[in-house]
Amino acid sequence: MKCTECGYDAPVAKFRYLYNPRIDAPITLRQCTQCQAWLVVDELKGVAKKSIGPGEDPWGKSAGIEGLAQDLREKPR
């Protein structure tokens, strides 16, 4: 997997696992051990999608009436 910020290339497991912002989506937050950027990672594809800053929610809104996560809307169960 390649860091979108510094280009560091290593297996996914080498990027420090932070947490899963939604347990029901294949996205996680991992930290690049080279540049410390927080990355949004697609765990199914093993790809870093983008870096994430405070207040950003690339996984979509909360569940419920505020709307489903983007990933879930794209890939309904």
Add this chain to the structure above:
Amino acid sequence: MAVTAESLKELEKKQAWWWIAEKKRSRRLDYLRKAVWKKGAIGGLYPAGLIVDLERPVLQTEKARELESSADPYVIKFAKILAHVLDNKTIFITDHSQLVGYLGSTPNTITWDPSLASILNHEVINDPQCLPEPLDDSLRTIKDIVNYWAGKSDLDKILPYMDLDDSMKILSGAIGWGVPLARGGYSGKDYEYIMTGKRAFEDIIAELDRRIDDAYAKAHEPSASKEISNLYDKINNWEAMKITLEAGIRYAKRYARLARIIAENFETDPARREELLKIARTCEHVPAKPPRDLQESLQYDLFIQLFSRNEAIEGAWPARPDYYHGPYYEKDVNVDRVLTEEEALDLVGEFLIRAYEVSQYKPKWSREGLQGIEGTWVWTLGGVKPDGSDACNGMTIALLKAARLVRVSNPTFAFRWHPKVSDEVMRECFECIRQGLGYPSMRNDPVLVANAMHWHGHPIEEARTWVHQACMSPAPTTKHGFQPMRMANATANTAKIIEYVFTSGYDNIVNMQIGAETPPVETFKSYEEFFQAWVTQMKHVFSLVVRPVNRGRMLAPTLTPRPFLSAVSERSVESGLDVNDPSISRGNAWITAFTWVENIDSLAAVKKLVFDEKKYTLAELKEALANNWEGREEMRLDFVRNAPKWGNDDDYVDSIMLDCLREAAKFSRELKCPSGNSWPILPENVSGNIHYANVVGALPNGRRLGDALYDGGISPGPGLDKKGPTAVLNSCAKIDHITHGRAFLLNQRLSPTQMAGEKGYQLCKAYMKTWADLGIDHVQFNCVSDETLRAAQRDPEKYPELIVRVAGYSAHFVDISRKTQDNIIQRTVQGLA
């Protein structure tokens, strides 16, 4: 900007409740709210500008040294040290305040009690960010203090008497929370003795004198029975109680003198001069004598809380302020009319602010588990009187209004709902929820009164006095019903139960055998076998957290006495026994079950995918969990998406919740506290779901090591409740909220757009009716939009006062970690229809 109806409406539309509060509150409250130092840790660290107060530990240590060669028994020495601190600590009066008293020597200090635990003292010396400048001088002083108390602190004294194996497991931090100390936890109070206006410190001192004289006379009768021999210990306890009460009176009189000196020599504003003289008159009167008006009543209460916190680290603040201060409010505002409602609101609002600023240095695990606050100051409002009639009064409404004006995150309120609560009071509760405070949480009073009778045998009149001893658990405020110390140690990280089924009890995070050595998981041939292993682990974990507390409670009267708390407790004044002596307590213990629902979703996933559908073997699952689901994302998603989840009114998984609770409830009756009573469980989390995120390994519900655990006690996993609020309530209603456990925490998120106006109130009212009819004991709400929460995450400096409900408490959103913030945003926003 001038306050106009239009400008307020505009702010309301933006849900900028903190700006509205600022514009609506009095100039005094505005000053006091802005002058107060926030003490809650940000994430796990104390905010910049706060410093550890070295005055108190220096006073404590110098007196302890002086008394080393004294022949006094320990309890007398302890009382004398406490008196020395109260007699000599620096006091101050904040401008514009009407209530006085603080634990530290300056408003920005956090007090540190070095006599509690050496492990805490080591945290202080390794926390240079919080130490006063010049750092070298501070470190020299601290080193001397730390060295002095090594081997003498409560924990150091108690540990040799504990089971070493249990202690190692508890101190590993994997399954337990806290330590079994009588001076470190949640102290209940005998408010029926001390807060009903029938007596105050001088009356108790007179009673103690009588008892000491009688005992002394009896001890010198020509006899030598065991009872007479025991009298000497009682005399010592009574003497110690007296020392602390007298010190309390002297402490108040120091404030009276200070207020009078400022008024008569320095204050130029005649109005403020009169306020200072009123403070002087108040402190000359209370706590020596029973209060006569609202200000004295609040001041009296505050003094008692501060003295108790000078004696112990109290992580909670059990209270029922509307019930006990209500009569004074009614008298001053409605009968004598010496206070206008606005003037009373100033006093009530300041009372909240004075509680908000209370702070004691706590260990990092506690700060992480209670991010953003100092402790769970959950004050109880509403409910019924001992005769069953409605207990709400003008003070109930004043407190709810004041909360919206000062918007502190601590104390928070929990409201004892019952069918006779007036619409006026319910609207005030709703306004607080709608305005995003996250409180009051709503408690089902009839259910919880019955629960207190069922589990601990409290008589109905006593059960009806109940207050929250910490976040959630009801405890009466009566002579035999109140619990002097709920030791935090009896808190289990229960997600470990299901984790240990896969590891045969070996904890891979802390590398030791903690759970029971159940057979290798891959050998189980049926779900029933698998579930029995879960039951075995459950019993093992609960016993492990209960045993040290039982032992600590037995040792407390001798090794770690509480003379002040004893002095304000009828049973100790009467018996001469320390308040923690189990023989004079009915018992009101409970096991807090953190991270409970992970067990249910995990068991359901195993039952469905391994045993019913046979898609995976237990060996395969064990390997995936051991590897933290690494490289098995599709399998992980299968366990999340294709296994039934709690909170969707699905009997498949809901019946597993009931199985687990029934097993736990059965075992709760087998476990006994030193008073001979039961140990029911109470599923809830504070922010333990974040604290334990890096302590709990991967689980079959699809979480990885590092992921936040579920946030509530019976709340569904965030985003996993797909079928709306009624389905959540229906799942929760399948639990018997009287016999399955002591209480069950349910978090819900509501849409602020839906809650607007009269329509919002009617929706909320209908929801509450369903909740009450279903017999659910608790619910609490977050009512802040994703948009606002994300904006606050992006620009925290623009949202310093944004409050959210974390779990059993509220906190300022900007004070909690990013992971906790995201966890709150993940929660499903329920639409009410």
